[in-house]
Amino acid sequence: MSVFKFLKSKLFFIQIAIAIAGLLIFIFALKYWLGVSTNHDQKIQVPDLHKLSLENVDRTLKELNLDYIVIDSASFNPEYPKKSVIEQSPEAGNFVKEKRKIYLTLNPSKYRDVTIPDLNGSTKRRAISQLRSKGLNIDTSFTYVKDIGKDVVRGLLYQKEVLNPGDQLPLNSIVELVLGDGEGN
Structure with missing residues (x-):
């Protein structure tokens, strides 16, 4: 039998119909199985x-x-x-x-810690800018000490205790500046 006669024969169309029916049964079975195994209706x-x-x-x-x-x-x-x-x-x-x-x-249990920079000898304006950029607040009541430089940083205080460069404070802590009064030698 030639190929063209086979393609026109009843046997060929029966095999095509069986293949399509098998494919449809497989698709519906797969869809049902996926719906059950993935809990499709569960929310x-x-x-x-x-x-x-x-x-x-x-x-x-x-x-x-x-x-x-x-x-x-x-x-x-x-x-x-x-x-x-x-x-x-x-x-x-x-x-x-x-x-x-x-x-x-x-939410952490506290603010993160900030390292205190070395501001000794800096101007008040620069020190305030640096401390604010690190996330610290500045107390508006400054402590003045005898010094030749006016508004030059001579130290930092936190809750009346002296801060050293490298000390750690929680973010948003209030720091007080110790400044020169400009009247010293």
Whole structure:
């Protein structure tokens, strides 16, 4: 039998029909299996975890059969309790499936520490600029000591204690400048 006669024969069309039917059965079976194995109709709404401690987050997510991962601590935010959730991904209200991981960012327990630079001999203006750029606040009541240079930095104080270059202070601490009065020798 030649190829052209076979392509026109009833046997060829039966084989094509069997192949198409087999392919359709395979596709529908695969679709059904994927729907069952991936819990297609299951939805769990992600709760709002903001301002919750890690213990409360653990309890809440275990009840919903969800997991969590702490990815990092952010900058300290005084509006949130210490070591509480600041951000979460996916956001509250989104729908996920069971065993999904919720990524959490926690509030640190305090501001990060800042290293005190060596400002001895600097002008008041330069010292204030440098300290503010590091995230420190400057007390507006300056302490003056006898010195030949007017408004030249002669030291730094934090809560009435002398600061040395390299000391560590929490971010947003209030630092007092010790300045020369310009009347010394």
